[in-house]
Amino acid sequence: xELYIGxxxxxxxxxxxxxxxxxxxxxFDGASTFDDSYHGDVRILNHFQLFVRNRLRExxxxxxxxxxxxxxxxxxxIISDEVGNGIVPMEAEEREYRERLGRILCTxxxxxxxxxxxxxGIGQRLK
Numbered sequence: 004x005e006l007y008i009g010x011x012x013x014x015x016x017x018x019x020x021x022x023x024x025x026x027x028x029x030x031f032d033g034a035s036t037f038d039d040s041y042h043g044d045v046r047i048l049n050h051f052q053l054f055v056r057n058r059l060r061e062x063x064x065x066x067x068x069x070x071x072x073x074x075x076x077x078x079x080x081i082i083s084d085e086v087g088n089g090i091v092p093m094e095a096e097e098r099e100y101r102e103r104l105g106r107i108l109c110t111x112x113x114x115x116x117x118x119x120x121x122x123x124g125i126g127q128r129l130k
Contacts, residue, residue: 006115014124051083
């Protein structure tokens, strides 16, 4: 598993696709629903931050969901926006989301073979 993080609109998906040669038909958008009935060939999970937000709103445990997904797709490339910087939101739901996403990303970074941060379309290898 590989993890790519960076700010909004920093060219993360384009960078990963260019570096890996993976085509867009192998990209799963985290804003979509992923369940056990999904049988597509996934190599990239884009918008991981939305995957986490949606699972929390559905009352599901995003940590368990991604662990299960990694069993199905162990070579998965995860792309996520960084959302923990800046002003702390007033809404409890937003604070919980940022906290959970940050902790899950820390866990994924620890397990990942490779971690990169993308800024202005340029990758910076962290691990």
